[in-house]
Amino acid sequence: MRYFENFKRTSYAFxxxxxxxxxTQLQLNFVQDLSQYADVVDQVREAVHFxxxxxxxxxxxxxxxxxxxxxxxxxxxTFFMMNDHLRQQGWPLTHKQLDxxxxxxxxxxxIYTQTDLSSVFLVGDYVFGSVSGAEGRILRRYLDxxxxxxETTDQFVxxxxxxxxxxxxxxxTIVINSTGYEYNAPHHYENAAGExxxxxxxxxxxxxxxxxxxxxxxxxxxxxxxxIKVIKPQNIVEVASAFKRALTS
Numbered sequence: 459m460r461y462f463e464n465f466k467r468t469s470y471a472f473x474x475x476x477x478x479x480x481x482t483q484l485q486l487n488f489v490q491d492l493s494q495y496a497d498v499v500d501q502v503r504e505a506v507h508f509x510x511x512x513x514x515x516x517x518x519x520x521x522x523x524x525x526x527x528x529x530x531x532x533x534x535x536t537f538f539m540m541n542d543h544l545r546q547q548g549w550p551l552t553h554k555q556l557d558x559x560x561x562x563x564x565x566x567x568x569i570y571t572q573t574d575l576s577s578v579f580l581v582g583d584y585v586f587g588s589v590s591g592a593e594g595r596i597l598r599r600y601l602d603x604x605x606x607x608x609e610t611t612d613q614f615v616x617x618x619x620x621x622x623x624x625x626x627x628x629x630x631t632i633v634i635n636s637t638g639y640e641y642n643a644p645h646h647y648e649n650a651a652g653e654x655x656x657x658x659x660x661x662x663x664x665x666x667x668x669x670x671x672x673x674x675x676x677x678x679x680x681x682x683x684x685x686i687k688v689i690k691p692q693n694i695v696e697v698a699s700a701f702k703r704a705l706t707s
Contacts, residue, residue, distance in 0.1 A: 568643035604659030
């Protein structure tokens with residue numbers, strides 16, 4: 459990226475990619491000094507007349523947004539300079555990319571039950587569906603939500619009883635209220651104001667509360683990345699030049 463070309467080079471040793479002899483380092487790498495930060499960045503971000511809001515659309519790349527605003531793709535780096543959330547989390551994903559990431563991060567099955575799980579169905583236990591024949595190993599438990607996460611390639615079914623073969627001399631049975639892919643499991647519940655609320659996992663969740671799944675959270679986080687500040691076209695050359703001078707002076 460052209461953005462990094464403006465950074466001065468500094469010597470740096472990666473891991474054990476160097477040797478020492480008598481306290482003298484023999485091998486160094488010369489890389490861009492990414493610790494540099496120019497005051498011009500803060501000045502531009504605080505000057506409202508220098509930028510305008512923009513919402514990134516589906517499948518739009520940084521170079522395409524640069525072309526749209528500045529008739530050149532070379533100013534794509536300014537979007538990361540102007541927006542902390544882009545610099546920290548990266549460019550928003552497309553729907554397809556987001557779907558792949560969510561399913562990669564939540565590949566297991568969830569079981570929701572209103573049975574008290576405080577002392578049964580422990581991490582490491584193996585569970586078996588009485589109707590589906592599905593089986594798997596418990597990876598995590600969320601007692602405040604009545605959830606267990608099961609590593610399995612099978613599918614449990616709602617309404618069936620699930621038995622456990624415990625790692626201790628104990629057996630237990632629960633009834634599944636709902637089940638499915640982990641990415642569709644509830645992460646938390648919110649009230650009408652969007653505030654987190656506690657629920658009683660042993661009874662049905664009140665209809666006034668909204669369920670927010672793991673997938674919902676990823677969508678929300680990705681959508682927040684789409685709202686950015688962009689330097690106004692009439693100011694881009696001035697700002698880019700000032701930033702480059704600040705880094706190379």
